[in-house]
Amino acid sequence: MSDEAAAPPPIDRRMLEALVCPMTHAPLTYDAEAQELICKAAHLAYPIRGGIPIMLEAEARKLD
Amino acid sequence: MGETPNSGPETPDATTHFGDRMVAEADKAGLVEGVFSSVASRYDVMNDVMSLGIHRVWKDAMMDWLAPRNGQRLLDVAGGTGDIAFRFLRRAPAAEAVVCDMTAAMLEEGQRRAEAAQLADRLTWVVGDAMALPFEDRSFDIYTISFGIRNVTRIEAALAEAFRVLKPGGRLMVLEFSQLPNDGLQRLYDLYSFNVIPRMGKAIAGDRDSYQYLVESIRRFPDQDRFADMIRAAGFEQVKYRNLSMGIAALHSGWKL
Numbered sequence: 001m002s003d004e005a006a007a008p009p010p011i012d013r014r015m016l017e018a019l020v021c022p023m024t025h026a027p028l029t030y031d032a033e034a035q036e037l038i039c040k041a042a043h044l045a046y047p048i049r050g051g052i053p054i055m056l057e058a059e060a061r062k063l064d
Numbered sequence: 065m066g067e068t069p070n071s072g073p074e075t076p077d078a079t080t081h082f083g084d085r086m087v088a089e090a091d092k093a094g095l096v097e098g099v100f101s102s103v104a105s106r107y108d109v110m111n112d113v114m115s116l117g118i119h120r121v122w123k124d125a126m127m128d129w130l131a132p133r134n135g136q137r138l139l140d141v142a143g144g145t146g147d148i149a150f151r152f153l154r155r156a157p158a159a160e161a162v163v164c165d166m167t168a169a170m171l172e173e174g175q176r177r178a179e180a181a182q183l184a185d186r187l188t189w190v191v192g193d194a195m196a197l198p199f200e201d202r203s204f205d206i207y208t209i210s211f212g213i214r215n216v217t218r219i220e221a222a223l224a225e226a227f228r229v230l231k232p233g234g235r236l237m238v239l240e241f242s243q244l245p246n247d248g249l250q251r252l253y254d255l256y257s258f259n260v261i262p263r264m265g266k267a268i269a270g271d272r273d274s275y276q277y278l279v280e281s282i283r284r285f286p287d288q289d290r291f292a293d294m295i296r297a298a299g300f301e302q303v304k305y306r307n308l309s310m311g312i313a314a315l316h317s318g319w320k321l
Contacts (some may be wrong), residue, residue: 015162015188018203022196046198052171053199054191 021046022055036061076117096219115312122308123210126239126315127151129306134158136205139229141194141222142166142212146174146187146240152208153183162199165191195221202231210239214285223298230320234302241316242307243287253312 016030021039028037028046036045037053044060046053054060108232112119126148132138132155140148143163153161165171171189174180180187192198194216207226216222225228226236244250257279257306266277286294288305295303300318307314 005314009271012188015190018162018200019198020200022192022198025200041267048174049168052168052175052189053198054168056166056191057196059191 016053019053019055023057038063079117118309118312121209122239122313122315123147123151125306125308126208126210126237127155129209129315129317130206130235130237132156132159132206136160137203138162138206138208139164139197139199139204141207141226142215143208143210143257144170144174144212146177146180146212148208149174149187150177150179150183152206153186154179154237160186160188162190162204164187164190164194164197166191166193189247195225197225197229199229201228201236204229205231205234207234207236208238211241213238213240214281219286219294223295223300226318227299232320234320236295236316236318236320238291238295238315238316239308240285240291240316241282242285242291242311244311245307249310254283288316291316 003050016037018030019028019037020026021028021042022045023044024041025043025064026039028039030037031045034045035048037048037055038045042060045064046055047064048054048059115122119157130152132152134156136156136159138149138152139160140146140152140161141164143149144165144167146163148267149161149163153159163171164176168191171191175189190198194212195218207230209222209226213219213222223236230236244253261279262272262276265278266272269275285291288307292303292305295316295318298318299320301321303318305314305316305317
């Protein structure tokens with residue numbers, strides 16, 4: 001539909017699909033705007049910084 | 065386990081030299097990330113100095129045994145600045161690699177390397193913990209960890225994760241400092257490592273404590289046969305090792321069959 005988002009550094013889609021939550025091994029949802037990878041099962045949002053996913057529980061934001 | 069950790073007090077020579085710079089056993093695990101964050105940009109230079117340049121020969125020996133093939137997907141854990149992944153991808157121009165490290169600063173340094181740009185379409189960088197990998201079961205052909213496993217808090221947990229993410233038929237290869245087979249040589253090497261390396265760390269990286277930690281962790285890591293047993297206990301088969309430079313380092317190989 002619209003153009004690809006221009007702001008954040010490009011993230012390799014294939015790589016995102018290959019990642020799972022390190023706690024639950026569940027698949028993740030990519031939030032391009034927040035630059036986060038979300039695990040609904042663990043209620044955690046893993047940040048992506050400078051194009052690098054930070055897949056550490058200690059660095060993840062807890063979701064309510 | 066079972067054995068007294070071989071840190072400061074058990075090595076009288078080193079204790080007098082480093083005195084209150086010794087790091088408490090309990091604090092070490094937490095300090096590992098600090099070690100690598102603080103040395104990231106000079107890490108490869110420091111490796112050169114620590115091993116007198118020989119770590120490059122060892123990494124090439126690792127690639128010789130691994131024999132990378134096109135189509136393979138490599139996971140290099142504790143892959144830091146990309147050394148192993150770059151070698152792997154250069155030998156197999158249609159292979160892919162994921163570099164996973166606890167320390168974002170190391171990965172950022174790796175991304176800045178020229179090789180990283182040339183190989184960018186086949187390389188990905190992920191911050192993750194060797195004991196809780198963010199990858200699906202059975203998703204890699206090769207798992208490597210080079211000078212990283214001795215920094216993992218629970219080695220068994222890291223090996224279990226390696227087994228999990230490898231495909232059936234996949235291979236584990238570990239490059240790590242090891243033990244010399246002869247007491248006299250080991251003593252000489254200890255003298256060098258405990259006396260010279262932390263000083264070089266201070267001179268080159270301005271960071272004596274980090275290199276002090278590195279030396280201690282090398283001495284405490286299980287010897288070749290004990291480590292091979294740990295790999296077997298994780299489920300790997302056909303476990304073999306090769307000594308490098310008489311056992312200063314060793315390569316361990318195992319297959320998930």
